[in-house]
Amino acid sequence: MKAAQIMSFGTPDVLRVTETETPTPGAGEVLVAVEASSVNGHDTMVRAGGLKLVLGRKVPMGTGLDFAGVVVEIGTGVAGFRAGDRVWGMVHPRRRHTTAAAAEYVVVAADRIGLAPAGVSAIEAASLVVTGSTALIALRESVGLAGGERVLVRGAAGGVGTAAVQLAHAMGGHVTALARGRHAAALRDLGADEVLDYGTTTAEEIGPFDVILDTVGSELNCYRSRLAKGGRMVTVGLSAPALAAIAASAIHGSRRIRTFSANPGSAVLDDTADYVTSGALRPIVHSVYPLADIAAAHQAFEHGGVLGKHVLAVSS
Template sequence: MKAVQVMGFGTADVLRVNDVERPAPGAGEVLVAVEASSVNGHDVIVRAGELKMVSGRRFPIGVGLDFAGTVAETGADVAGHRVGDRVWGMVHPRLRHTTAGAAEYVVVAADRIAPAPESLSPVEAASLVVAGSTALLALRDSVRLTGGERVLVRGAAGGVGTAAVQLAHAMGGHVTALARDRHAGLLTGIGADEVLDHRSTTSDRTGPFDVIVDTVGSELNCYRSRLDKGGRMVTVGLSASALAAIAASSVYGARRIRTFSANPDTALLRELAGHVTSGALRPVIDSVHPLADIAAAHEAFERGGAAGKHVVAVAE
């Protein structure tokens, strides 16, 4: 089978589409024939060598957190999944993989997949696995958004941002989206009550907000200061400076900056599918690349300014 692998840490040109042996599922595992995957920040920082403690320093390293496809084979002790089922899911982000979601086949624990929404194509489904799960966990668990609260979404036009705007709107929040002005039409169309151009809006000119969802990872303390009394903030844009700001914010108690690592299981993926089925969440896709062109997808992700997700179509 063909699989994308990192052959040495660096820029996108270290990615290779290699011919490797198709994996076989063990007990409690499922083999999925992948039709699409997407590019996520985790993929980029693994490729760049910023997560050596997780990925290790032995090559090759697999690429692609999420995937959508069909069940090709099941291992022993697997219940609830049959060959031919359309599924979506995610490999474990804290385990080392020699091949991952950006491959023709992926082996994954059975409790990390769920039926994909019937209304979505594989490309559309892949665009929502990590982005949608992250946004849902941020709003539901980290900041516990309630109806009527004022929400700021930073990096609102990206994959997690567009999902957060939609889910915050569905939860009854009054949503302010911070993004490039050219994305205003898209963002108001998916639920933003107002859109501010991030290039001309500074933190001291916004808010106050009950909830801030940050996907950028910079100026965190400045934006945290725009929380109202009882406000909560979460960031998923991790960097060394972001981690320092998160640690320092602990002195503010409930108004500290929160973070987490999205790691969806079957239950969460089923809940996410419910939001798709209800119409509360729909995919927003910036570009689709063939598997052979995954380096271009990574480069597009790193340039920023996207409207939604960069997706890799594995099955032509």
């Protein structure tokens, strides 16, 4: 099978699409023929060498966190899925994979997949696996968003941001989106009640908010100060400075900066699929690349500034 692999750590040109053996599912696992995957911050961080302490230094290493495709083989002990099922899911983000989701086939634990939402293509589904589940966990579990609360989504035009705007709206929040001004109309269409241009708006000029969902990972203390009494903040944009800010914010109790590892199982994927099927969560795909052009997809992701996701078309 064809699979994208990291041959050494560095810039996108270390990625290669190679021929390798098709994996075989073990007990509790399924083999999925991948139709689409997407590019996420986790992928670029692994490729650049930022997770060597967790994943080790051995290369070649697989790349690609999420996928949508079709089950082709079931391992022993798997219930609830069968060959031919259209599914979506994620490989485990904290385990090293020789080949991962950016490949023609992927083996994954059955409790890390769900039935793909009806009414969307594999390309569209792949754009929502990480983004939709991450936004759902952040809003529902990390900060417990309630109807009527004022929500700020910082970095609202990105993958997680566009999902968060939609889900916060669906949960009854009053949503303020902070993003590039040129994305204002699209974000209002997704459910934002207000859109602020981050290029001309400072943190000191906005708020207070009951909930802040940050996808950027910088100036965290400044934005945390815009919380109302009893407000909650969560960030999914992790870096060394962000981790320091998160740790230091513990003195603020419930108004601290929270974070989490987005590692959804089948239940969260099923809940995300329900939002998609109902129309409350729509896929926002900016561009589609063939698997052979994965380096260009990584470059585009790191350049930023777009609305929605970069997706890899693996097979049809």
